[in-house]
Amino acid sequence: MVTLIRKLEARRKQLLAELRLPSKGLPGSLAQSQRRCGSAGCHCQQGEGHLSWALTYMVDRKKRVDHIPEELVSAVRRRVEEGNAYKSGVVELMAINAQLLILERRARKQQESAAKKRAVR
Numbered sequence: 130m131v132t133l134i135r136k137l138e139a140r141r142k143q144l145l146a147e148l149r150l151p152s153k154g155l156p157g158s159l160a161q162s163q164r165r166c167g168s169a170g171c172h173c174q175q176g177e178g179h180l181s182w183a184l185t186y187m188v189d190r191k192k193r194v195d196h197i198p199e200e201l202v203s204a205v206r207r208r209v210e211e212g213n214a215y216k217s218g219v220v221e222l223m224a225i226n227a228q229l230l231i232l233e234r235r236a237r238k239q240q241e242s243a244a245k246k247r248a249v250r
């Protein structure tokens with residue numbers, strides 16, 4: 130148990146050192162899709178549609194899909210990665226804290242009962 134506590138504490142320390150709120154971080158996911166423009170006689174009527182990029186994310190529990198122009202794709206991708214990395218770091222940190230809350234209490238109780246046993250002898 131002490132080993133696990135040390136391990137979780139080390140990971141927490143690492144996360145706290147690494148996590149920086151990305152000021153331009155973006156939510157959601159960036160994905161490519163095919164769409165049909167609707168123009169009569171366009172090739173997209175038959176075969177493949179026009180490729181386009183969209184950022185899908187939630188605002189006030191509603192899903193939003195925004196078209197992302199080709200020239201912004203690489204910057205938006207990087208910002209989405211930054212946003213996701215930050216979010217998963219925060220989730221991991223909170224989960225570590227929840228585990229430590231219980232483990233540290235359990236370790237304290239073990240120490241206390243070991244001390245009592247020694248005192249009885």
Ligand SMILES: [Zn+2]
Nearest residue numbers: 166167171173
């Ligand atoms: Zn078309």
